Amino acid sequence: MFNLRRLLATLILVAVLALGIVLWRYLQQQDPVQILEALPKQVDLALEKLHYTQNEEGRRSWTLDAEQAEYQRDSGQAKLEAVRLTLYTDGRFGEVKLSADHGLLDRAARQVEVWGQVVVVTASGERLTTERLHYDDRQHLLTTADPVLLTSSRMELKGTGMQVDLVRGSLLLKQDVWMLLLPEERKEKSDE
Numbered sequence: 799m800f801n802l803r804r805l806l807a808t809l810i811l812v813a814v815l816a817l818g819i820v821l822w823r824y825l826q827q828q829d830p831v832q833i834l835e836a837l838p839k840q841v842d843l844a845l846e847k848l849h850y851t852q853n854e855e856g857r858r859s860w861t862l863d864a865e866q867a868e869y870q871r872d873s874g875q876a877k878l879e880a881v882r883l884t885l886y887t888d889g890r891f892g893e894v895k896l897s898a899d900h901g902l903l904d905r906a907a908r909q910v911e912v913w914g915q916v917v918v919v920t921a922s923g924e925r926l927t928t929e930r931l932h933y934d935d936r937q938h939l940l941t942t943a944d945p946v947l948l949t950s951s952r953m954e955l956k957g958t959g960m961q962v963d964l965v966r967g968s969l970l971l972k973q974d975v976w977m978l979l980l981p982e983e984r985k986e987k988s989d990e
Contacts, residue, residue, distance in 0.1 A: 845866070848876070859885075860933075861886075864878040865880035876905070883897075891964060908936055912932075913931075926946055930943075938963065939963055940964065941961045953980065955975070957974055959972030
């Protein structure tokens, strides 16, 4: 029985080595141009686990993380997947954390567009949800034309079209505004 195990282990090892050699020889024979042609045409650089920090006057202004990024040199933009954006502001909202399924970063224009299950959480616990959101770093504005829902411990606010000025600490809902004020603080649902 012991010799049978040794024989099986040896056969498995030989099979794995043979497969490795065959794969290595196959890849050696492939033309590098063919391998490059298999990549998407519009992508100049593809990254996993992107981490980008924008600094302003020696201080960090915002940090962007994404699971995947595809940079396109022609447009100067990066397409993002599984986006997390942290905005470091001194205003009323404090540190603002944003997450979304997809995004587009234009580093030269200092603009970030995100879409797909967008969630924004402020330092004080206010939570905003929408489907699409635009961040303009030069003006420190968050904007959307889509419906939004803002919740806090004592309020629920809905509307369509929004502009948040992070410097002034103001929020403007443009139309279809609905608000519910609660007489006492509600207990927030845990995401865990």
